[in-house]
Amino acid sequence: MDGLTVQDAALVGTDALGRLMPMYLWVTPNGLVRAVGPTLKKLCGAGPLIGTRFLDLFEVEKPRALLSMADVEAFSGQRILVTLKRGQGTTLRGQVQPLDGGQGWILNLSFGISVAEAVRDYRLTNADFAPTDLTVELLYLTEVKAAVMGELAALNRRLEAARAASEAQALTDALTGLGNRRALDAELIRACTLAARGEGQFALLHLDLDFFKAVNDTLGHAAGDLVLTEVAGVLREETRKSDTIARVGGDEFVILLRGETDPDRVERIGARIISELERPILYEGQPCRISGSIGVTLSRFYASPDPEMMHSDADEATYASKRNGRGRCTVWDGSSRPAEPEPGA
Amino acid sequence: MxxxxxxxxxxxxxxxxxxxxxxxxxxxxxxxxxxxxxxxxxxxxxxxxxxxxxxxxxxxPREALLEDLGIYLVSLEPLRRLLRFGGVDYVDFLQTVDELPERARLAVADIGLPDLILDAPEPDQFTLHFAAGHPGFAPVFAGILRAMADDYGAFALVDLDGERKVKVELLQTAYASGRAFDLARPEDA
CATH class of the missing domain: 1.10.260 (434 Repressor (Amino-terminal Domain))
Structure with a gap:
C-alpha cells in the first residue's frame, strides 16, 4: 500500500456512471437489470430494460461455466464475452465487478474488433463513446489504412503495367543475353527487304539442341541454364558481330549470317558450331553432353525472300538433320521449290 | 517532401x-x-x-495558391472524412487541430508534417503556430481550416499571419447546417 489508497466506497450516480462508462450495466444480486449506460441502451433497442433478467438479455459466450448469476462473483475482474439477444445480436466484451453493500454487480462492456460494424449497425457517433475511449481512433486508423493501401495498390498496378510494357519491348533473352524472337523477327524482316532489293544476301540457320532435355532431366535446370549460356558463347564465337543470334525457344536458336551465299561455306560453319557444341560442358564436375541439329536456307534461293517461308524451309532442313541421326547440318534443297514463286495476288 | x-x-x-x-x-x-x-x-x-x-x-501569389490547395484537399471525400474524425463540431475540431500532425504520422510515419502549437487566448480566437518545417504548410492549413469551417457549418475568419502563423476568429459556431459525417464508412453502409 502506498498509504494514499482510500478504502471508502465512491458514491456515483447512474448518469455520471453512464458518462464514464456509456456501456455499463448494473445488475442486482438476483440478476435483474437495475440501470443501463446510454450507448448500451441504444444497442438494446426498444422494449423494457430495467427489471429484465440479465440472462434474458445476454447470452454468456465466455466463460462457458457462467450459467447463473450466483457464479458471477467467481468471475469478477475476468474478461467475459456476451452476445446481445436483442437488436443485431452484437457480441461484446467486458468485465464484471461486484459493488459494495450487496448492491449487485457492474458489468462494463465494449465493442471488440467488430466495432466498425457496430458503428454502422447502430449509427453511433462520437458522443456515444467516452472521451477516454480510443474507438474513434481505431475507426480513423481503419479508414487511413484503407486509403494508404489504396495508394499502394495503385502504385503496384502502375509498376506492374510498367514492368509488362518494358518486358513487351525487351529484345533480349534474359538468360543468354542473345536476342529474343522479337529481336530476330525485326532483323529478319529488314534482311529480307534488303535481299529483295538486291542489297545483301544472307543465310538463315535454325539450331535445335540435341539431348538437352536429358541434361535438364538428369542434372536439373541449373545445369540446363549453364548449357544454354555455353551454347550462346559458342554461337557468338563462331559468328561475326554483324550477324544476328537469337534464342527463340527453350533450346532453339536462330542465326542470321549476313553476306552468305555459298551453301557449302554455310554448311562448314554449321558443322563447326556442332563440333563445338559437342565438347562436354562441366556442371559441378559432371559432364553435360549435347549436340545440335542445324537446318539452313539461303536468301538467294528466293526471288522475294519471305521470313515465314524461310523459317519453314529452314525447319524442314532441321528435321532432315534430325532424321538423319542428329548432330549434323543440312542445307535446304533450293530446287525443291519453284525458283520464282508467284507472289500471291 | x-x-x-x-x-x-x-x-x-x-x-x-x-x-x-x-x-x-x-x-x-x-x-x-x-x-x-x-x-x-x-x-x-x-x-x-x-x-x-x-x-x-x-x-x-504563392500563398493564395497554397490556400487553394488546402481547400482542394478538403474537397476530397476520404480526406474530409479523416479530418472530421478530429471533432464533433468546429470548435472541437480546432481544439484538437494540433493533434493533426500526430494523426498523420499514425497513418504514414514519414509524412513529415511540422508540429503545431495551438494558442486559444479567447474562446473564439485560435492561433496556430508552425514551429518549424517548410513555410508552405501554414497557407495550406489556412485553406484547410477555412474549408473545414464550411464543412462543419461554422462561420469563421481564417487568415495567414506571417509565414508560420494562422489565425482563426470564430464568429458563429452554427451558421449553416454543414455537411453530414457518419462515423461508419459510407461504402460499408
Whole structure:
C-alpha cells in the first residue's frame, strides 16, 4: 500500500456512471437489470430494460461455466464475452465487478474488433463513446489504412503495367543475353527487304539442341541454364558481330549470317558450331553432353525472300538433320521449290 | 517532401487547371512524365520548383495558391472524412487541430508534417503556430481550416499571419447546417 489508497466506497450516480462508462450495466444480486449506460441502451433497442433478467438479455459466450448469476462473483475482474439477444445480436466484451453493500454487480462492456460494424449497425457517433475511449481512433486508423493501401495498390498496378510494357519491348533473352524472337523477327524482316532489293544476301540457320532435355532431366535446370549460356558463347564465337543470334525457344536458336551465299561455306560453319557444341560442358564436375541439329536456307534461293517461308524451309532442313541421326547440318534443297514463286495476288 | 504531399499538389493542379497546364508546370519544374509517386520521398527543392512554376503559370501569389490547395484537399471525400474524425463540431475540431500532425504520422510515419502549437487566448480566437518545417504548410492549413469551417457549418475568419502563423476568429459556431459525417464508412453502409 502506498498509504494514499482510500478504502471508502465512491458514491456515483447512474448518469455520471453512464458518462464514464456509456456501456455499463448494473445488475442486482438476483440478476435483474437495475440501470443501463446510454450507448448500451441504444444497442438494446426498444422494449423494457430495467427489471429484465440479465440472462434474458445476454447470452454468456465466455466463460462457458457462467450459467447463473450466483457464479458471477467467481468471475469478477475476468474478461467475459456476451452476445446481445436483442437488436443485431452484437457480441461484446467486458468485465464484471461486484459493488459494495450487496448492491449487485457492474458489468462494463465494449465493442471488440467488430466495432466498425457496430458503428454502422447502430449509427453511433462520437458522443456515444467516452472521451477516454480510443474507438474513434481505431475507426480513423481503419479508414487511413484503407486509403494508404489504396495508394499502394495503385502504385503496384502502375509498376506492374510498367514492368509488362518494358518486358513487351525487351529484345533480349534474359538468360543468354542473345536476342529474343522479337529481336530476330525485326532483323529478319529488314534482311529480307534488303535481299529483295538486291542489297545483301544472307543465310538463315535454325539450331535445335540435341539431348538437352536429358541434361535438364538428369542434372536439373541449373545445369540446363549453364548449357544454354555455353551454347550462346559458342554461337557468338563462331559468328561475326554483324550477324544476328537469337534464342527463340527453350533450346532453339536462330542465326542470321549476313553476306552468305555459298551453301557449302554455310554448311562448314554449321558443322563447326556442332563440333563445338559437342565438347562436354562441366556442371559441378559432371559432364553435360549435347549436340545440335542445324537446318539452313539461303536468301538467294528466293526471288522475294519471305521470313515465314524461310523459317519453314529452314525447319524442314532441321528435321532432315534430325532424321538423319542428329548432330549434323543440312542445307535446304533450293530446287525443291519453284525458283520464282508467284507472289500471291 | 513526402510523395503524398507532392501528389496532392499534382492532383490539385491537374484537377483544377487541367492536365495540359499540369504538364507544362511539371516540365518547367523538372518532374518526370509520370508525375509524383505517392509512396516515395522527393527533395524539397522539387516541390518548391513546382509551387513556383504553378504560381508563375497562374499569375497567382504563392500563398493564395497554397490556400487553394488546402481547400482542394478538403474537397476530397476520404480526406474530409479523416479530418472530421478530429471533432464533433468546429470548435472541437480546432481544439484538437494540433493533434493533426500526430494523426498523420499514425497513418504514414514519414509524412513529415511540422508540429503545431495551438494558442486559444479567447474562446473564439485560435492561433496556430508552425514551429518549424517548410513555410508552405501554414497557407495550406489556412485553406484547410477555412474549408473545414464550411464543412462543419461554422462561420469563421481564417487568415495567414506571417509565414508560420494562422489565425482563426470564430464568429458563429452554427451558421449553416454543414455537411453530414457518419462515423461508419459510407461504402460499408
Amino acid at each position: 513526402h510523395g503524398l504531399i507532392n501528389r496532392s499538389l499534382q492532383g490539385f493542379l491537374r484537377d483544377t487547371y487541367g492536365p495540359a497546364l499540369w504538364s507544362r508546370i511539371a516540365e518547367a519544374a523538372g518532374v518526370g512524365a509520370e508525375g509524383f509517386e505517392a509512396m516515395l520521398t522527393y527533395e524539397d527543392d522539387l516541390t518548391d520548383r513546382v509551387i513556383e512554376a504553378a504560381a508563375d503559370a497562374l499569375a497567382k
